[in-house]
Amino acid sequence: MAMTVTSNTGNIGPILTQLFEQAPTFIALLRGPDHRFELANPSYLNLVGRHDILGRTVAEALPDAAAQGFVNILDDVYRTGTPYKALGALFVIQTEEGGPGRECYLDFLYQPIRDENGDVCAIFVEGSDVTERTLSERARRESEDLYKGLFDAIDEGFCIIEFMDGPHGRDSDYVHIQANDAYARHAGIPNVVGQKLREMVPDEADAWIARYGAVLKTGEPIRFQQELVATGRYLELAAVRIEPRERRQVAVLFQDITARRRAELALEKLNVTLEQQVEERTAELMVAEEALRQAQKMEAVGQLTGGLAHDFNNILAGISGSLEMMNTRLAQGRVGDLSRYINGAMGATKRASALTQRLLAFSRRQTLDPKPLNINTLVDSMLDLVIRSVGPEIKVETVGAAGLWPTFVDTSQLENALLNLCINARDAMPNGGKLTIETGNRWMDERAARMRGLEPGQYVSLCVSDTGTGMSQDIIERAFDPFFTTKPIGQGTGLGLSMVYGFAGQSGGAARIYSELGKGTMICIYLPRYSGSIDAADPEAEASIDAPRADGDETILVVDDEPLVRMLAVEELQDLGYSVIEAEDAPSALRLLNSSRQISLLITDVGLPGGMNGRQLADAARTNRPDLEVLFITGYAENAVLNHGHLEHGMHVMTKPFQLDVFAQRVKSLIKPQG
Ligand code: ADP
Ligand code: MG
Numbered sequence: 001m002a003m004t005v006t007s008n009t010g011n012i013g014p015i016l017t018q019l020f021e022q023a024p025t026f027i028a029l030l031r032g033p034d035h036r037f038e039l040a041n042p043s044y045l046n047l048v049g050r051h052d053i054l055g056r057t058v059a060e061a062l063p064d065a066a067a068q069g070f071v072n073i074l075d076d077v078y079r080t081g082t083p084y085k086a087l088g089a090l091f092v093i094q095t096e097e098g099g100p101g102r103e104c105y106l107d108f109l110y111q112p113i114r115d116e117n118g119d120v121c122a123i124f125v126e127g128s129d130v131t132e133r134t135l136s137e138r139a140r141r142e143s144e145d146l147y148k149g150l151f152d153a154i155d156e157g158f159c160i161i162e163f164m165d166g167p168h169g170r171d172s173d174y175v176h177i178q179a180n181d182a183y184a185r186h187a188g189i190p191n192v193v194g195q196k197l198r199e200m201v202p203d204e205a206d207a208w209i210a211r212y213g214a215v216l217k218t219g220e221p222i223r224f225q226q227e228l229v230a231t232g233r234y235l236e237l238a239a240v241r242i243e244p245r246e247r248r249q250v251a252v253l254f255q256d257i258t259a260r261r262r263a264e265l266a267l268e269k270l271n272v273t274l275e276q277q278v279e280e281r282t283a284e285l286m287v288a289e290e291a292l293r294q295a296q297k298m299e300a301v302g303q304l305t306g307g308l309a310h311d312f313n314n315i316l317a318g319i320s321g322s323l324e325m326m327n328t329r330l331a332q333g334r335v336g337d338l339s340r341y342i343n344g345a346m347g348a349t350k351r352a353s354a355l356t357q358r359l360l361a362f363s364r365r366q367t368l369d370p371k372p373l374n375i376n377t378l379v380d381s382m383l384d385l386v387i388r389s390v391g392p393e394i395k396v397e398t399v400g401a402a403g404l405w406p407t408f409v410d411t412s413q414l415e416n417a418l419l420n421l422c423i424n425a426r427d428a429m430p431n432g433g434k435l436t437i438e439t440g441n442r443w444m445d446e447r448a449a450r451m452r453g454l455e456p457g458q459y460v461s462l463c464v465s466d467t468g469t470g471m472s473q474d475i476i477e478r479a480f481d482p483f484f485t486t487k488p489i490g491q492g493t494g495l496g497l498s499m500v501y502g503f504a505g506q507s508g509g510a511a512r513i514y515s516e517l518g519k520g521t522m523i524c525i526y527l528p529r530y531s532g533s534i535d536a537a538d539p540e541a542e543a544s545i546d547a548p549r550a551d552g553d554e555t556i557l558v559v560d561d562e563p564l565v566r567m568l569a570v571e572e573l574q575d576l577g578y579s580v581i582e583a584e585d586a587p588s589a590l591r592l593l594n595s596s597r598q599i600s601l602l603i604t605d606v607g608l609p610g611g612m613n614g615r616q617l618a619d620a621a622r623t624n625r626p627d628l629e630v631l632f633i634t635g636y637a638e639n640a641v642l643n644h645g646h647l648e649h650g651m652h653v654m655t656k657p658f659q660l661d662v663f664a665q666r667v668k669s670l671i672k673p674q675g
Contacts, residue, residue, distance in 0.1 A: 028125040029113075030058060035074045035123065037061060047104070047129060049093055064094035064101065074123055077110045081120050084110040086127075088134045105134035151178070156253050157186035157235075163216055163248040166198060171213055171248065173198045173205070186256040188231035201230050212250045215239045225257070234261040292495055311388050314562045318348035321568035324660045328575070344564055351384075370410050370507065372530050375439050375462050376400035382415055386422045386437070392561070392609045393432035394425075401440045407460045408530035413503050414462075420496040421464035421523050427487065428468025428521060432611045438463045442526065452510045458529035459509065465522035471515040479513055500525065554671050555579040555597060559589040559604040559617065560633070569603065569633075572660050573667065586612035586620075593621045599628065600671050606634040618651060629670045 020027060026044035028037060035058040045051050053061035059071050068091065077084050086108050092101035108127025115121040151158060159179040166173030176192045184190045189200070198205045215222055221240040228235060237254040322345035329337050379398055387396050418437070425435045442448075442459040449456040471479060478484045480501040485494035497511075500523070504511040508528045515521040556578050560566040563584070570580045581597070583589035586608050593599065602621055606614040618630045632653040647653065654666060 025126055025128045030074065030123045030125060031121070033078055035071065038122065064092065068092060074110060077112050077123055078120050081112045083112060088130055104129050104131045106130060151180045154180065155182055156255050157183040158251070158253050159183050159192065160242065160249055160251050161212065171216065172209060174212065186235065186254060187228065188233055204229060212239055215241050215250050216248065219245070234258045293499070312352065314565050315348045315352045318564035318568065319345045321660055325568065325571065348564060370408050372406050372532055373409055373411055374404060374406050375460055376404050378411060378414060379437050379439060382418055386419070389419065390422055390426040390435060392607045392613065393611055394429055395434045395609065397434065397436045399436060399438040404439050405441050405458065405460050405529040407527040409507050409527050417500045417503050417525060418462065418464065420500055424496055425464055425466035425468060425521070428466050433467040436465045438465070452512055452526060454510050454526060459526040460529055461524050461526050463522050463524040465520060467520045470517040470519050470521055471513065472517055476513050476515055480511070554600045555581060556601045556603060556667070557589060557592055557599050558582045559586070559602070559608065559614065561585060561605060561609050572664060576664050576667070585610040586617040589617055590620055594624060599625070601629045601631065601667065603631045603633060606632050631666065631670060
């Protein structure tokens with residue numbers, strides 16, 4: 001070890017010399033106003049990296065120090081006599097070899113030394129190299145700043161808690177030692193740092209201690225949601241232990257999810273009430289649907305009423321007329337003829353009861369009650385009703401397949417469906433047309449079945465086709481929808497086809513629409529074949545009555561499609577001595593009217609089949625026979641056809657049923673006296 005005291009005075013005591021030599025701090029003495037090195041210890045020489053500085057001025061020996069302003073400071077100290085102290089001052093040392101300078105941070109003191117006169121004569125330099133400390137401090141500060149910046153910038157609330165011993169034992173409380181800005185925002189608790197849990201929320205403290213205490217104990221991070229009762233907030237939290245465990249610290253990261261939680265709760269509640277609402281609406285809808293179904297049935301019934309009234313009136317006319325004729329014959333003693341009238345009356349009664357039967361069947365409301373059925377039988381039994389329902393302008397034809405397979409179906413519902421289809425067909429043919437009811441056996445292969453939404457197999461079809469308006473593709477697609485109607489309010493319910501569709505589906509079958517705009521429509525119901533047999537029912541026997549003919553002076557033309565009514569009228573008139581000719585519809589009546597026959601009176605029903613009603617017949621007849629007297633007989637609500645009772649001169653009306661003698665008198669009054 002070199003023990004040389006670098007001094008040009010040589011009068012420093014040996015202990016001081018040793019101290020000077022071995023001091024870890026750097027020491028130098030600068031003499032005179034130009035700061036000439038008089039003393040410099042090894043630490044100093046090491047620091048500046050040179051050994052040839054004694055006797056030289058600072059400016060000469062260390063030009064880089066001069067360049068960095070240190071000489072100026074020395075000048076000031078020398079001039080003013082005021083010491084100068086620097087902490088962590090940067091000094092870039094240019095070593096002898098040149099190259100990039102070495103950065104050091106120095107704590108040092110420039111202490112002026114005065115002579116006997118009190119004048120500054122030298123400067124004592126003492127300091128230490130704090131580069132390492134400064135750099136590590138700076139690094140720490142930077143990382144702290146970074147941490148703090150992050151800490152404050154993150155959106156999540158963040159705090160560090162430190163466990164402490166409380167009245168409830170070791171680690172039974174904690175204090176918040178750090179919290180970021182978001183903490184107050186999320187937790188709703190300002191200035192939390194320094195606050196102790198048990199003082200903040202005494203009631204909730206145990207729960208929090210249990211949670212975070214477990215993290216502290218086990219080192220297992222946790223994540224959970226928790227309501228802060230005190231602030232009414234809902235938080236999502238995560239907690240991790242800060243290592244090492246001896247720090248007794250846990251970091252807590254959390255977010256206020258109150259808004260989300262409220263939305264979730266509201267949604268949950270909404271879902272519950274929504275279900276309830278849907279249930280209520282569905283119930284309401286079902287009630288409304290039921291009501292509408294009922295209304296639709298009532299509508300169908302209403303549409304039938306007119307036809308039925310007509311039908312019953314004709315039957316009644318037949319019965320009462322027969323009875324009156326029997327009365328007359330009895331009075332005349334012609335009892336041989338009586339059985340004819342009795343048969344006539346009985347036949348009419350039978351038809352009345354058949355009608356009543358249909359009506360009862362129609363109004364029956366039942367859940368599906370399927371029975372083996374031959375649809376041909378059903379069609380036959382419905383025919384009367386259908387004909388009455390569609391009115392006389394529409395010709396009804398049935399094509400029942402021979403050997404039709406039986407099916408297993410609710411009869412009254414199928415009747416209802418058939419009627420719905422017929423009424424729709426009627427509505428599609430406001431100017432008359434042809435309605436065909438057709439049955440058939442169908443083998444459906446994979447493809448045919450798939451097209452109709454069915455399983456492949458054997459089916460029975462019931463198709464109703466019309467020559468009406470037809471349906472566009474758009475309407476076909478929606479026609480089965482409940483409540484879909486193209487008819488004016490009050491006329492259509494939109495439930496007819498949906499009933500047909502639903503019923504067919506429920507019966508294991510399907511319903512399909514085939515339609516061409518402007519040409520017509522066919523709607524088919526497919527029902528699965530039934531493999532069992534059917535007990536045969538007695539077919540209804542209808543009485544058929546022939547109308548007799550007789551000669552007379554005046555000729556009267558009687559037009560009525562009801563043979564019995566016509567027969568009674570004809571016979572009554574013949575009894576009165578008139579010559580009577582008859583026709584069952586307008587075209588055949590017109591043929592007679594266009595002939596040269598003398599005809600004094602036209603008696604006609606208003607509702608006639610074959611596309612021309614009684615009123616139109618009368619108008620046509622009067623083009624050739626302008627003076628022809630006309631008597632309309634009607635049992636139907638046909639006011640509109642008869643211009644609401646405002647009839648032309650020479651036109652008269654009688655409502656069925658009527659007494660035959662009243663009828664006779666009326667006729668007599670209309671026949672022009674033979675001139
Ligand atoms: P609604 O008869 O009360 O209107 P539907 O369900 O019976 O209700 O029929 C729905 C719609 O389908 C009708 O409004 C009509 O537009 C159409 N439609 C049904 N049948 C026929 C048909 N035979 N010809 C033309 N269009 C029809
Ligand atoms: Mg309908």
